[in-house]
Amino acid sequence: DQQVKQNSPSLSVQEGRISILNCDYTNSMFDYFLWYKKYPAEGPTFLISISSIKDKNEDGRFTVFLNKSAKHLSLHIVPSQPGDSAVYFCAASALITEYGNKLVFGAGTILRVKS
Amino acid sequence: DAGVTQSPTHLIKTRGQQVTLRCSPKSGHDTVSWYQQALGQGPQFIFQYYEEEERQRGNFPDRFSGHQFPNYSSELNVNALLLGDSALYLCASSHPGDEQFFGPGTRLTVL
Numbered sequence: 001d002q003q004v005k006q007n008s009p010s011l012s013v014q015e016g017r018i019s020i021l022n023c024d025y026t027n028s029m030f031d032y033f034l035w036y037k038k039y040p041a042e043g044p045t046f047l048i049s050i051s052s053i054k055d056k057n058e059d060g061r062f063t064v065f066l067n068k069s070a071k072h073l074s075l076h077i078v079p080s081q082p083g084d085s086a087v088y089f090c091a092a093s094a095l096i097t098e099y100g101n102k103l104v105f106g107a108g109t110i111l112r113v114k115s
Numbered sequence: 116d117a118g119v120t121q122s123p124t125h126l127i128k129t130r131g132q133q134v135t136l137r138c139s140p141k142s143g144h145d146t147v148s149w150y151q152q153a154l155g156q157g158p159q160f161i162f163q164y165y166e167e168e169e170r171q172r173g174n175f176p177d178r179f180s181g182h183q184f185p186n187y188s189s190e191l192n193v194n195a196l197l198l199g200d201s202a203l204y205l206c207a208s209s210h211p212g213d214e215q216f217f218g219p220g221t222r223l224t225v226l
């Protein structure tokens with residue numbers, strides 16, 4: 001049972017344009033969402049997060065949008081740069097405990113930014 | 116400031132063998148989580164350790180066990196290896212409730 005889904009295995013975008021990566025979830029208990037970026041031979045790197053009490057969070061070129069009613073979130077990268085080429089994972093967690101979050105990941109989307 | 120480190124980088128084992136993977140958390144972190152990433156999939160939560168105890172566990176069999184030491188470092192043990200255990204094993208460290216920082220992973224191949 002895949003609770004977090006990234007339906008696009010890959011995305012190709014021209015440098016300078018917007019990249020939009022999408023993620024859907026099924027578990028209504030999820031209350032915190034994150035995006036991680038992963039380069040080959042490295043571990044995932046935290047990019048940006050959003051709490052379920054918000055519908056938008058922005059950090060520089062990266063913006064995450066959350067639509068709770070649709071159980072959908074998206075990551076916008078503007079403008080896209082060749083260095084953004086990586087695998088992007090959407091992750092979700094529920095019931096943030098004092099012992100930290102158990103993260104549920106999607107399968108990832110490979111982003112290629114062409115120069 | 117050293118990040119999360121894992122050893123070994125790569126490992127090849129045969130079916131039925133046992134393996135131990137190691138993780139040193141980022142300086143100042145006391146919580147360690149382990150994830151398994153199979154080819155073409157996202158990381159799957161195995162378990163989490165805090166104060167030397169397993170606090171949360173994912174849907175993995177008892178063949179997967181772990182340990183956390185007083186210095187917060189951690190080990191992941193897998194017994195009776197199966198071909199399906201071949202994956203990238205990721206360790207992540209954090210303070211409880213904070214963002215998790217991942218190590219580069221250990222690539223395990225079971226033949």
